[in-house]
Amino acid sequence: MQRRQFLHSCLASSVAASGLAASAVHAQGLTPLRFTLDFRVTSQTSPFFLALSKGYYKDEGLDVSIDVGSGSVASITRVASGAYDLGLGDISSLIEFHAQNPDTPVQALYQYYNRAPFVIIGRKDRGISTDFQSLKGKRVAAAAVESTRRSWPMAARALKTSPELFEWVTTDFSARDNVMVRGDVDAATYFHDSAVSLFARVPEQELAVLEYQKAGLHLYGNAILAGKLVQEKPEAARAFVRASNRALRETLANPDAALAAMRAREPILNLDVERQRWAITRRYLSTAETREVGLGGVQPAVLGRQIDEVAAVFNLARKPAPERLFNTAFLPPMAERQVKA
Incomplete structure (x- = not known):
């Protein structure tokens, strides 16, 4: 009898604690968002963990969870299905997805890899x-x-x-x-x-x-993608991009805090290896083009050529319009997206 009362008491306490945690998030007015990476946790995506650890997402009114991925195509389908609000996925793969699913709500909001690595x-x-x-x-x-x-x-x-x-x-x-x-x-x-x-x-x-x-192949790589979130909670999408951009700028200036945040998530990672990885990654994130269009931006002509190239090589039945594929309305102001050479 005492054991039954003890178990009942523990269960009640657990439920109460869960309720309190949920209430705390609700009380803070935080919007929950699920974000899927394209692959596993490494320094390549360390800026997102910096934004999480420093509370940049919370500052924007967001309660963000970040999950590992299993490839760019999987990220796109995860976002398209609604299982995730946002994801990191390849632009060329998104072009194909749009050609096959013309009514998809999935769009790129921020070009993470200015050049595909x-x-x-x-x-x-x-x-x-x-x-x-x-x-x-x-x-x-x-x-x-x-x-x-x-x-x-x-x-x-x-x-x-x-x-x-x-x-x-x-x-x-x-x-x-x-x-x-x-x-x-x-x-x-x-x-x-x-x-x-x-x-x-x-x-x-x-x-x-x-x-x-x-x-001589100039391709945009992985971008931050969103689906129904763009229509249903546009301010949340804009806030996520803003916080992520803030963290990326800081990581490009000095990666130490981002690497620490990444390692807090995956303690088995070797910091020396990840520092070497980041040194390569940053070459594809911050380029001569980003100094013209800002982090996260694209040149319409370059994107247009990529769409033409993907359509020709993969014999796509239709070509998505650049503005349908990439929604620039969610980019932070240019002044907030500039980095030093």
């Missing part, structure tokens, strides 16, 4: 150099649904070479470094900043990094 990294001992033609006849590892792999036909088009220049070897993200180290393949696709895991196992001087942007 798409690279193929090859082993020099297999004859691979920074010349893309050195990949001819080679075996290149990539996950089945992965942005760098899916964008290769556009890079091949820019290079005026065949998309069948090399052979694809489908492998899981987690096995990519292993097949490279063992020599099962000659090269592999990466987000440039994700390759630090490979650099930790193979000396960089033994590897050749082939950057898509150096092939």
